[in-house]
Amino acid sequence: MAQARIEPRGEAIALGVAPARSSWVASLEAGAVTGATGGALMMATLMAQAAATGYGALFPLNLVGATFRGPEALVGGAGVMLSGLLLYAITALVFGTLFSMAVLGKPRLAPTLMVGVAYGLLILLFMTYVVLPYANPIMRQRVIGVPGAWFFAHVAFGLGMGMAPLIKRRFRSRREPHEQPTILAEQ
Amino acid sequence: MEARSIVVVVWMLLAPALVAAQGVPGTRKSPAGWPAVAEVANQNALGYSREVIARIRQMNEIELRAGEMAQVRAGTTEVRRYGRLLVADHAGADRGLVDYAARKLGMQRGPREEIPPFDRELMAQHVAATERLATLSGAEFDDAFLSMMVSDHQSAVSLLETARETVDDPDLRTIFKKVLPILRQDLWIAQTLLGDVG
Numbered sequence: 381m382a383q384a385r386i387e388p389r390g391e392a393i394a395l396g397v398a399p400a401r402s403s404w405v406a407s408l409e410a411g412a413v414t415g416a417t418g419g420a421l422m423m424a425t426l427m428a429q430a431a432a433t434g435y436g437a438l439f440p441l442n443l444v445g446a447t448f449r450g451p452e453a454l455v456g457g458a459g460v461m462l463s464g465l466l467l468y469a470i471t472a473l474v475f476g477t478l479f480s481m482a483v484l485g486k487p488r489l490a491p492t493l494m495v496g497v498a499y500g501l502l503i504l505l506f507m508t509y510v511v512l513p514y515a516n517p518i519m520r521q522r523v524i525g526v527p528g529a530w531f532f533a534h535v536a537f538g539l540g541m542g543m544a545p546l547i548k549r550r551f552r553s554r555r556e557p558h559e560q561p562t563i564l565a566e567q
Numbered sequence: 568m569e570a571r572s573i574v575v576v577v578w579m580l581l582a583p584a585l586v587a588a589q590g591v592p593g594t595r596k597s598p599a600g601w602p603a604v605a606e607v608a609n610q611n612a613l614g615y616s617r618e619v620i621a622r623i624r625q626m627n628e629i630e631l632r633a634g635e636m637a638q639v640r641a642g643t644t645e646v647r648r649y650g651r652l653l654v655a656d657h658a659g660a661d662r663g664l665v666d667y668a669a670r671k672l673g674m675q676r677g678p679r680e681e682i683p684p685f686d687r688e689l690m691a692q693h694v695a696a697t698e699r700l701a702t703l704s705g706a707e708f709d710d711a712f713l714s715m716m717v718s719d720h721q722s723a724v725s726l727l728e729t730a731r732e733t734v735d736d737p738d739l740r741t742i743f744k745k746v747l748p749i750l751r752q753d754l755w756i757a758q759t760l761l762g763d764v765g
Contacts, residue, residue, distance in 0.1 A: 434655035451755045455648040521748035525659070 407481050410547050415476020417547070418500070418540025419469060425536045429529040444468045446518040454518070472537070475503055480544045493542030500538025504531065612735040613672060619730045619739075620668050626723050627657040627664075629693045630716070636697065637712050642705035645760055646712065653716070656753060660746045667742060713761040720754035 426440040438461055439454075445464030446453040453460045479499055483492065508530070512520035523530045630653050637650025668674035696715055703711055727750065731743040 434651070434658060436651065451752045452759045454652055454752065455645045455756055455760070457644065518752060521752070525745045525749065 408477060410544065410550075411477030411480035412473050413476075413547050414480040414541060414544045415473040416469075417543055418476055418496075418537040419472025421540045422472070422533045422537035423468065425533040426529065429526065429533075433526075441465050441468070443519045443522060444516070447516040451518050475537075476541060476544075479541045480547070483544045489542070489545060492545050493539060496540070496542030496544070497535055497538035499541050500534040500536075501531075503537065504534040616734055616736060616739055617668075617672055617674070619726075619734060620664050620672070620674075622726060623723075623730075624661060624664060625690060626719070626726070627661045629690075629697075630657045630719060630723075631661075632697055633700065633712060633715065633719075636700055637708075640700070640704050640708045641712070642707075642709045645763075646709045649716075649756055649760060650712075652756070653753060656749050660749070663742050663746070667739060671736065671738065710761070713757050716757040717754065717761060720750055720757060724750050724754060 423440065427437040430439040431437040441461040441464035442454050442456055443464070444467055445456060445460035447467060448463055449456060449460055453464075479496065508520065508523070512523070634650040634653030634657065637653070638647055641647040641650060665674075700708060700711055700715070724747065727743050727747050731740055731747065734740055734743070
């Protein structure tokens with residue numbers, strides 16, 4: 381029978397022993413918070429750019445809301461903005477959860493930040509060339525006119541993704557002691 | 568003697584044709600003068616680009632003034648927001664054109680108020696229309712403003728569609744390609760709001 385050793389959690393990776401995965405619930409929770417973090421950073425960047433160019437800080441929400449209403453959403457009020465915010469939040473949570481669940485073990489922050497930024501730029505390409513042309517051509521026509529702001533917004537989203545290890549660690553540490561994974565030694 | 572005569576006759580017949588083939592130096596009909604032709608063609612292209620940019624900047628100026636007025640005098644919140652959208656869209660389009668003109672055509676950057684109108688008659692008509700708008704408020708203003716925006720944006724879309732196909736510079740064509748969908752959105756919104764107001 382194969383033997384295993386009880387090791388402190390921090391040394392599990394160094395010994396090549398696969399760390400025990402956190403529960404799915406903890407991963408989903410961490411993913412939601414990761415998505416919210418990245419989404420908030422990205423929206424802050426877009427709002428700052430919109431305010432600086434005279435569109436008003438809440439204009440990005442109108443742009444997202446154009447998914448449901450068409451061009452007239454650009455002059456819409458609270459209802460349009462709320463629907464835009466809801467759609468944006470769901471999208472950010474989904475992307476954040478996918479990234480967080482892909483983060484295995486306890487990677488270091490700096491490499492994960494870089495991977496997060498790459499992930500953000502991948503999402504930029506996916507949204508700009510696959511999703512937006514069909515789901516929201518109004519928004520696409522406007523964001524390709526401001527490529528710099530669109531790029532930095534997705535970098536900000538990626539940096540939020542890169543916080544995934546920190547966020548996951550916090551969620552894991554909240555679990556009860558009896559839920560900690562253990563490896564039993566062969567007697 | 569006979570052969571010499573034939574050569575002279577042939578030369579006399581061919582000479583005008585050869586001279587005609589040379590054409591007038593410095594024009595399109597002058598193969599020998601292609602460097603001059605290229606320079607003349609380039610100057611023509613630059614002149615056309617300058618003309619198009621001047622027309623569009625004048626149009627932007629008109630929409631900017633109307634949009635600013637709408638933010639103050641509009642009867643509904645949507646029309647006020649539309650005024651702000653117009654100002655932001657046309658200011659953004661103008662910035663792109665000013666950057667291009669300064670970079671490629673050597674045109675001076677100047678504040679909006681110093682732009683000389685390209686078509687003085689058209690500008691005078693719009694000034695008169697804007698002065699009429701300034702006497703209105705509420706639903707009357709909304710109706711007059713939106714009608715003006717529909718006709719102005721229809722003209723603007725038509726102008727840019729033509730310009731996009733006829734200007735030489737690909738950078739300028741790219742600018743027009745980016746601005747055209749924005750103008751079409753502004754036109755759609757004006758038509759929708761006009762339907763709501765009417």
